[in-house]
Amino acid sequence: MTATPQAFADADSMEALYALLDDARIGTGWNKPTPSLYPAPKREFVPAHWSYGIAKPALDAAGRYVSTELAERRNLILANPIEGNSYATARTLVAAYQMVKGGEAARSHRHTPNALRLAIDTNSEVYTIVQGEKIRMESGDVLLTPNWLWHGHSNESDRDAYWIDFLDAPLVQFLDPMFFEHHQDVVEKTNVYNPKSPMRFAYAETGARVRAAAETAPGVRWLDLKQDALSTIGLKLRHFTRGATAADPRTTANRIYAVIEGSGTLRSDDREFAWARGDVLVLPGWSPVQWWVEQEACLLLVTDAPLLEKLGWLKNEATGR
Numbered sequence: 001m002t003a004t005p006q007a008f009a010d011a012d013s014m015e016a017l018y019a020l021l022d023d024a025r026i027g028t029g030w031n032k033p034t035p036s037l038y039p040a041p042k043r044e045f046v047p048a049h050w051s052y053g054i055a056k057p058a059l060d061a062a063g064r065y066v067s068t069e070l071a072e073r074r075n076l077i078l079a080n081p082i083e084g085n086s087y088a089t090a091r092t093l094v095a096a097y098q099m100v101k102g103g104e105a106a107r108s109h110r111h112t113p114n115a116l117r118l119a120i121d122t123n124s125e126v127y128t129i130v131q132g133e134k135i136r137m138e139s140g141d142v143l144l145t146p147n148w149l150w151h152g153h154s155n156e157s158d159r160d161a162y163w164i165d166f167l168d169a170p171l172v173q174f175l176d177p178m179f180f181e182h183h184q185d186v187v188e189k190t191n192v193y194n195p196k197s198p199m200r201f202a203y204a205e206t207g208a209r210v211r212a213a214a215e216t217a218p219g220v221r222w223l224d225l226k227q228d229a230l231s232t233i234g235l236k237l238r239h240f241t242r243g244a245t246a247a248d249p250r251t252t253a254n255r256i257y258a259v260i261e262g263s264g265t266l267r268s269d270d271r272e273f274a275w276a277r278g279d280v281l282v283l284p285g286w287s288p289v290q291w292w293v294e295q296e297a298c299l300l301l302v303t304d305a306p307l308l309e310k311l312g313w314l315k316n317e318a319t320g321r
């Protein structure tokens with residue numbers, strides 16, 4: 001059936017109308033397979049947990065087969081375990097474990113996704129090179145590599161270095177402003193060392209600051225790693241004293257936690273995760289969360305709350321805003 005003005009005028013049944021609409025490649029708002037508006041977040045992504053106790057030996061095994069000449073990055077993607085997903089950890093964010101062997105470098109490149117990393121097992125001779133400056137990355141440090149800045153990694157020690165990368169790449173893939181380039185030097189050549197780079201949050205300093213912060217609830221302290229370099233991502237350290245418990249209100253923000261030190265249990269919906277140093281936890285937007293802390297703990301929170309706030313969609317169940 002051909003969709004002409006006359007054919008629509010002559011349509012004598014619902015079936016005839018649907019056939020004409022099909023021909024015109026037009027859908028109908030009244031019989032969609034799924035509603036386009038709904039009363040609360042669908043929560044298609046699920047709370048999940050990854051153990052460093054598994055990731056570290058997995059990286060070591062990858063190190064036997066995958067070189068940094070072969071791979072842009074020797075990393076392990078923490079894809080949210082839902083059907084059809086092979087990349088995103090949460091809707092807007094991806095987390096990945098990465099290892100650079102002693103004496104090895106990961107080549108320099110730049111891309112529009114914003115990125116950061118949390119050093120897990122590194123040392124004072126491991127560097128991220130950002131825009132021609134070497135920045136030390138010691139265990140617990142957070143390093144920023146914002147949108148379109150050149151960055152690579154060099155491990156000048158004789159020990160393998162492990163960290164966790166976080167990127168807003170799933171968001172960039174969805175919105176489509178993706179660009180990526182390799183650096184002409186392969187690994188950016190530099191002898192400039194910047195001990196005061198604004199791209200580094202040294203844990204020697206931030207760990208002490210979060211411990212000195214006032215409690216926001218019994219046994220809970222926060223430190224906002226204030227930065228404007230990453231336009232879509234917020235970073236906070238969260239400290240728990242030994243034995244602390246907490247229940248977080250639901251928020252529309254997606255949250256990924258990485259454990260810098262300590263251990264405990266997190267419960268969300270009917271899932272319970274025992275977490276320890278180096279582990280990653282994801283809490284997609286609108287997840288309920290309860291914490292039980294065994295050993296004094298410090299975690300890095302990576303959240304898309306600043307993005308949702310800019311768009312007017314950051315909502316917290318406790319405050320209604």
Ligand SMILES: [Fe+2]
Nearest residue numbers: 109111115151
């Ligand atoms: Fe990168």
